[in-house]
Amino acid sequence: MDKKYTIKQYELYEEFKQKVQVGDFILTQTDSYIYSLARSILKIEYDHLLVLIKEDQLLHIGWPQIRIINPLQILSQSSRYIIFRPPYQEGELQKFIMYLQTSLKADYDYQKLLQGMIKKLVNKVPTDPIPFLPNLKSSRVCTDLIFYWLEASSAKFRELLPNYLGYLDYPLIGSFTPDDINTLAKMNVYFQIIHQKEIQNPENTIKSLGKNIQNQGFSNFFFAQTPSVKQLKKLIKFIPYPQSFIGLLQQLLFGLQLIKLYQMTKKKRVKILLRFVVKRFTKDELDEKKLKKILKGLMLLVDIMDIIIQPFSWKSYIRLVGNIVELAFSTNQSLKDQVIKMILKEIFKSKL
Incomplete structure (x- = not known):
């Protein structure tokens, strides 16, 4: 056994x-x-x-x-x-x-x-x-x-x-x-x-994790027992496979990042994920200006899709129009303002 x-x-x-x-x-x-x-x-x-x-x-x-x-x-x-x-x-x-x-x-x-x-x-x-x-x-x-x-x-x-x-x-x-x-x-x-x-252990669930973080505080819960660098070096000497220990630390850091991501607003979470995907999978070298431009367009597309699946309201309709115009005329502010005024004028004219 x-x-x-x-x-x-x-x-x-x-x-x-x-x-x-x-x-x-x-x-x-x-x-x-x-x-x-x-x-x-x-x-x-x-x-x-x-x-x-x-x-x-x-x-x-x-x-x-x-x-x-x-x-x-x-x-x-x-x-x-x-x-x-x-x-x-x-x-x-x-x-x-x-x-x-x-x-x-x-x-x-x-x-x-x-x-x-x-x-x-x-x-x-x-x-x-x-x-x-x-x-x-x-x-x-x-x-x-x-x-x-x-x-x-x-x-x-x-x-x-x-x-x-x-x-x-x-x-x-x-x-x-x-x-x-x-x-x-x-x-x-x-x-x-x-x-x-x-076969669930009631003390090892996300619900109990939330309670423990609330009771002890986020940093105290995760870092109260963190050893010093000197202690870590001494500990690693006794580990047959140091890479396993390093992998464990990476897993912990990944978990902390997930928790941090989960606590963000939906808009901020989507922006971070999109930024990661663009940087990870693009074949082009992107400077910060180009990256911001791409992210802005992607965020507008995500917002448009979100509006489309929501129940109709005038507020969401105006937001939708604004997003579409922003995508079409993002490089020309005066033209963008002119188009939005024309659209709003037509909308209010049809209501009279």
Whole structure:
């Protein structure tokens, strides 16, 4: 028995083994503040989708590469899990497992994950639905790749999936999410729920995190026990793999940035995300002036889309007109003022 796992975790694993069989899909919630916060921001319920490919082997599509892990490893980090079972026909399960194994050791697709997260943060509805592309093999994020190989293995799944896209996350962000499995199962489409288990630690939730921050203060909660540089240097000497320790610090800093982002106003949050995307994915060298100009245009477009999906009001209508004119005549202030006056004159004339 591995001492890093508790008796309770082994008991949980025994229950899991009694319910699961090869080919089953497992959805999990990671039991940590950072994942809980990310789920809250992105409005998703689950963050990991895995497939049991052997009795004690789960295919895990995650950082840094697609790999095999022991079920006990993922269960010990989870606050909840659900087991789903597809209706495999003869030969389909063997084909599906074989296809999944061809993806082992491939690098995880961070870029696609980041793009999907940002799209889900910014968009409320698919204002410009992304067309479905059946070939998802190049997308090495969990649900995309698993759906791709399932489509390749099961004619029934391949036939029904396009008919249910409107209920899933794909039209919104161009990628499937772990929650999509649960959505299909609740609709009695293809997947059957075999077993679900709550294993949440009430002290390790985003709700308790919020209470602790309120009680102790943000800086005291995170930094009250921060060691000195001298203590850190001494500590690192006793760590077999310093890069693991550095990775832990990076994870903590990332979590703090997420919390900071979550506490901002929607406008400021969108601006920061758009700035990041423009700087990260543009091929051109941008000075600050060019970057501000691009950001201004993007913010106007986001605002226009936000207005369009809101109930009609004169206030939002005037804001919409102002945004469109700003986009069209941003370099000529006098022409912009003249156009706005002409539009307002026509509006009020029609009311007389």
